[in-house]
Amino acid sequence: MSPLDSQSQYQSFKLENRSSSAPIPLYYRIKEYLIHQIEFGSLLPGDQIQTEDELSELFKVSRMTARRAVNELAQEKRLIRKQGIGTFVAEPSIDRQLTKLTTLTEELQQLGYTGLRSTVLAWSTHKAQNQLAKALSIQAGERVLRIRRVRYTGDVPIAMQTIIIPDKFAPGLQPTNIGKLSMYQVIEENTKQSVKWASQKIDAVLATPYLAKWLEVPIGSPLFKVTRQAFFDNEQPMDIARTYYRADRYSFQINLYRD
Structure with missing residues (x-):
């Protein structure tokens, strides 16, 4: 100016x-x-x-x-x-409703945000050890896909996400096709199954140097840590996801009702 x-x-x-x-x-x-x-x-x-x-x-x-x-x-x-x-x-804070199971991509699209994209930091497959295999209800030794990515609206990073998915559920997933697509939609199309529900936990944490670097915030900045596991309609676990959201760009809203 x-x-x-x-x-x-x-x-x-x-x-x-x-x-x-x-x-x-x-x-x-x-x-x-x-x-x-x-x-x-x-x-x-x-x-x-x-x-x-x-x-x-x-x-x-x-x-x-x-x-x-x-x-x-x-x-x-x-x-x-x-x-x-x-x-x-600052960009307006994203106010996410916790009344319906949606992915971050679906939620932001519904709110009218454009310029959604991802930067993939890691993409690898490995054999599931006993504890992870049990959590995903698969056999120990089955291969799982691990994805780590930073989610952006425009040029502003809003979240870092790590997702672990049984490899058999993700034959069509590629680093090039998950930038603007909903992960749930891709997996539902691949498996011909519907995601029914999810268990979710939200914690308040501070940004480590690694998180601060990719989320472009000072070290020690407040973040929301969201751990979620989604399930298909046959109760088979679909994934395990851990996402760190910038608290200055993101908030959660829950509507409560008395019986």
Whole structure:
């Protein structure tokens, strides 16, 4: 954003808010100004905002005051700081309903998200040891497929997923065809069976250096760890999946009812 554009939008913001007679803290004026730009479309998700120096000069305040406004908006998940690059408008948080069994791909498509893609980090087959074979209700020594991938909306990583599937259920799966496809849909088509239900557990964890690298968050950032096992309609386990979601980009909603 050019200095001229910033000054023009600042003057417009002042005119729209001149009726307020109550004293407003200086940092809060900057915060309201940035929220105004985001909510009215002057700043879109992924856009870089003014630097702290530019904001302090625009509002004639100290850099510390400008930093407080930006920090609060980052804590509220409206902004994302990228070390050494700048501060950007955050993508809206994905609010996932836990009332129906869907894959991440299906859920995001239903919410209207586009640009879904995956980066495959690992793709291998190996023999299932006793404990894993028991969990998947297969014979020890049967081959399983292990996939690790990062899921993106556009250029923003939102989750890292590790999936283990009996190899006999995945003859058509290839690294090239799982980027935009629902894993359930591919397996259901291959096996001619329907996925009926799943057991799911959600934990709060902190990002390790490895997770932080691929999810593009600081080490120690909060994540949701979701462990899920899906079952076919004949009660045969289909997979075991462990997914780490960015807590700044993802939330879960559950509707509860009294009897």
